[in-house]
Amino acid sequence: MPIVFSSLNHPQRVALAAELHSRPFLKLRAPERICHIAVFGHGRNHNAEAQHELLAALCRHFGVTGPAGAASHFQHDFGRFRLKWELHSEFATYTFAERAEAADFERMPIGHVPQEWLLALQGRVLVAAHVVLRKGGVAEHAPVHELFEGASLAASRVMQGAELCSDFAIQADGFSRFVVNDVDMREQQAGRLVQRVLEIETYRMMALYGLPAAQRAVPELNAVEKELAEATAALVRSDGTTEQALLQRITHLAARIENLSLQNSYRFAASKAYFRLVNARIDELREHRIEGVPTVAEFMERRLAPAMSTCEAVAARQDALARRIANSNDLLRTRVGIVQETQNRQILQSLNARAAQQLRLQQAVEGLSVAAISYYVVGLLGYTVKGAKGLGWPVNPxxxxxxxxxxxxxxxxxxxxxxxxxxxxAHG
Structure with missing residues (x-):
């Protein structure tokens, strides 16, 4: 009897195997126009639900059946354009591609998307990029710098058959621009290259998303450091009477730095991860220099790396400050504990002295009690003896x-x- 091997599978086997193929690249052939937007979610917990609703609304407009609710990838040919949708932990990307006779930035496929759907993205678009895929090298086209408004251009020969140019700046139409020249790319290379370029742009912006958090954290860190220095100096000068107040002060500083860490730790870690992805995608381009302009790697090293260094420095400073506060807190708690032990010892000594005093007083009272009781008993006995003598008994009272x-x-x-x-x- 043959074994049905699918019945032997681990419950996660198929899903894990499919993960390697879950994000295929678009099949592109020059000339093409590509629009790419990354839509930020409503927080990490509700990102997937909100992104699926947006995609479903777009599909309904064109009468297309959308993906299942658990999908993280979707591709479809809408006729006027082709769509590739990907869901990530914090955002979703929409890539619109359209074949074109002339590869320029005049009529991009985003123009086919309904305006009401675009308006629903108000305040959530973190990345918006246009890519034109052209046939032939730089020498076969008009000067490439005329397509960009930025003063600084990065360009290089990539993947042994293409040229990439961009200034990584947002143009007047609200989109950044990339020009990819297909000099001699093999089949399917164009799709992989464009995907790498768009991933570089998307992950670059997501990496930079941690920079405002770092900049906001600096004044708070400065204030906490100043207060910690003052509290530590007061601890050195303390005569043993201010430890409780200092402990409350340092505990408050610990709460402030913990709150800051909760706000920023995820963002800084995410920025670091996105920066690694940017560098990995740049390495995959296999760049070669075009004389007179910096490569993409050099451009990112000068422009993006300092921002990432700022995030890393603020994160390290935040962690170091938390450790310093913890050390000060431990030191102060030790001093408070010593003071409390001294006070407790003094209290015990006082209690012992009082107990000894009470014992002596009790003994004195007991002596007086013996004398008093004896006095009354002897008095009663005297009355008894005198009464007996009065009755004629031969006794000497x-x-x-x-x-x-x-x-x-x-x-x-x-x-x-x-x-x-x-x-x-009875009392133990």
Missing amino acids: DAVIGAAVPLVAAAVWLALRSMHRRLHR
């Missing part, structure tokens, strides 16, 4: 009373001691 005093005192003392022992046993 003075002799009897004198002999009874030590006996009565001893009996009273023994009775009190016995009572104390019983009370101690």
Whole structure:
């Protein structure tokens, strides 16, 4: 009986194998016009749901069946243009491609998208880029710098058969621009190259998204550092009476730096990861220099790397400050603990002294109690003896009373001691 091997699969096998093929590149052939936008989500927890709703609205407008709710990739030919959609953890990308007779930036495929759908993206578009894929090298076209408004241009020969030019600046139409010249690319290379270029632009912007957070964090870090220095100096000068106030102050600083870390730690880690992706995609271009202009790698090294260094420096400073606050907090808690132990020892010594004093007082009271009880017992005995003598008994009251005093005192003392022992046993 043959074995049906699909029944032997681990539940995740098919999904994991499909992940390697989940984001295929567009098949492009020069000349082409490509529009690419990255739409930021409504927070990490609701990104997928909101992005699927946007894609579904676009598909409904053109009468196209959208992907399933769990999909992270979608490609479809809408007739006027081809769409490639990808869902990421924080954003989704829409890449519109259209065959064109002339590869220029005049009529881009984004023009086929309904305006009401674009208006729904208000305030959420983090990346918007135009790419023209042209046949032939730079020498076969008009000067490439005329297509860009930026003063600084980056260009290089890439993937052993193409040329890439861009200024990485947002143009007057709100889009950044890239020119890809297909000099001698093999089949399917154009799609891979354009995807790499768009990923560089997208991940570059996502990496830079951490820079505003770093800039906002600097004044707060400066303030916390200043207060920590003041608190530490006060701790050095402390005479043992201000530790509690200093502890509250440093605990407040710890709460502030923890809140700052919660706000920024994910963003800084994400920026670092996106920066690594940018560098990886640039390496995949296999650049060769075009004389007179910097390569994309050099451009990013001068423009993007300093911003990433700022994020890393702020993140490191934030972590170092948190450790310093923790050390100060531990030191102060140790001093407070020592002060409390000293106070507790003094309290115990005071309690011991009071207990000893109470014991002596109790012993004195017990002595007085023995004397008082003995006095009353002897007095009663005296009345009894005198009464007996009055009845004619042959007794000497003075002799009897004198002999009874030590006996009565001893009996009273023994009775009190016995009572104390019983009370101690009863209370453990």
